[in-house]
Amino acid sequence: MNRTQDSTTPGRLLVVDCAPGTTALTELADLSGLGFEPTVNVRRVADPELRSRIAARWRTVDFDGFAEEELARQLEDSGLGYQALKCRAGIPLTEAVLERATADSLQHRLMLVGRAAAGSDTFDAAAARRLGVALRTTPGANAAAVAELTLALMLDALRGVSRRAQALREDSWATAAADLPTGSLSGARVGLVGSGATARRVAELVRAFGAGVYVLGSPRFTPERAAGWPGTQVASLQALLESCDVVSVHVPATAETNGLIGAGELRLMKPGSVLVNTARASVVHEADLDRALRDPESGPWHAAVDVFEGEGAGFASPLRDNPHCTLSPHAAGMTRSAMQEASRRIVAEFARYVEENVVVSGRSR
Template sequence: MPTKRLSVVVTRRLPERVEARMQELFDVTLGPEDRPMDRTELAEAMRTADVIVPNLRDRIDRALIAQAGPNLRLIANFGAGVDHIDVATCRERGILVSNTPDVVTDDTADMTMALILSVTRRIPEGLALMQGEGWQGWSPGALLGGRIAGRRLGILGMGRIGQAVARRANAFGMQVHYHNRKRLRPETETELGATYWESLDQMVARVDVLSINCPHTPSTFHLMNARRLKLMKPEAVIVNTSRGEVIDEHALTRMLQAEEIAGAGLDVVDYSDGISADLRALRNVVLLPHMGSATREGRAEMGEKVIINIKTFADGHRPPDQVFAGLL
């Protein structure tokens, strides 16, 4: 007798080849259009499916998990970050959680460097000028930025992405400094040419560019708060390709308005309050719609990871990318 195929609900449309492969392997429900599921739809999916495939827009909290049906045994997240999922409550209910690590490392590190260059070299201002009617020709004093070679880069969070950023920064001639929950091995520090700071406050006060590459957890919420932001040099730049919640966005906006921080490159914001109109209006901010992992190759590899996690689970084994609450 053939084995019953797993019922899988995917909350957003994925690359066509990923969807096609899923449909070959599982009983897949896809939305008719690419839009976020509302909470009612998400609750219904959790009541009926064996597996759901959510993304960072789907907030799966304790109240929603309480509505899960008896068949739901795996949440196979499409993405590396799982701060939108209450992993501890899932564990209490016997629901496994998996993610898609590693595949977005280089893409996100590339975007980090793109933002550093965009802010320090004022690329968006130049683009806007050329797309408008105001350009009067080249001038020696127009749109002067600063070179990044020789500048101190502080990396907050020296995991896979932070280390990939360090390697790229080395190629640009930047001095790499970092703060991390755990210090790297000496040989890794040597390879990266990275200087460790036990005190985040001391590092923040001395760097020219600060790159946020730590995950969003309860311990990192507003890690860059108003007090810590005020430690930064007025000519310093902050770049965030991690999660908006790591920075106190209101404090950052006030300091950017007052030119107490020179600029910011933000691929993420705190979406819980919507995107601040004040932040949008600032000329010294490069604001992007969470594009760090947005490559065709990356999305396809994320989908393959999701499929492997579900298939391994269907075969009676733990998903290779299972997330454990105690390690967040």
């Protein structure tokens, strides 16, 4: 779009899921201040009082944002359409949804999608580019939060904190005290698959415990960049898996990382080692990890996993009943401070887009 268009008419914005708690009110007010006219989906707003406060100021709807057909139908809005969409979760922004949201029959076509999170792997980026839909995310906003839980999962896997607590609740001191002494981060070799903001923060945290850090980065992780990093660069995934006591995954879901760690890679890991995945489920094959953990002769001794192929109400994983795996409900980035930072950053991304492309009513691009 260009600045010759009428910039006084607010752009229609569908908020699939707003920021949690009262941060939602600040976020919506800030988006309104940019000239957007939010319609807010309250399906995931559990607090009745907050729902009422949102409904008092903005139009609301109630639908399942994870259901592709419902999402597409809401974006069409009986022919009115929306110019912008904001979300927090990984909604199914498929080619089909994008095509319906940008159809010529709509009064307003979708031009901007913002997700208050780092990843966009549930978005069809190629279709968005083809259809002229800008995608904005907030990489790094939750890096500190994800790193904290990564560290907690490492310690739980090594020290058996949650397992021992459960055994004590079941009045089994002997079970709780089994497998002592344990491993520790002090003196351990921690391998990081990935070299982004989260991996770097994890490196800083585990070094404080006395661990050595080894990192496998992307092709962009050049020796020059590695020189200023709190860890030692390794040349291959095989070298990292074979040499490290703890391996932690921190790469996005892409065609290149899909199935990056499968049965063959797990067999390379040291006896007694630990694998932690707080990145994406597609990177580590769940069925392969389940089999490896149950085989004392193959792969890691314990794992800690925060991401699964089937999440939410339909949670399903072969790891569900694996006694050698600590489970976490995709909660790594879910701290209040991280959510607030992601909200601030996505509003800033919307503001930047508005500066460059005035979002108004009408069909012009």
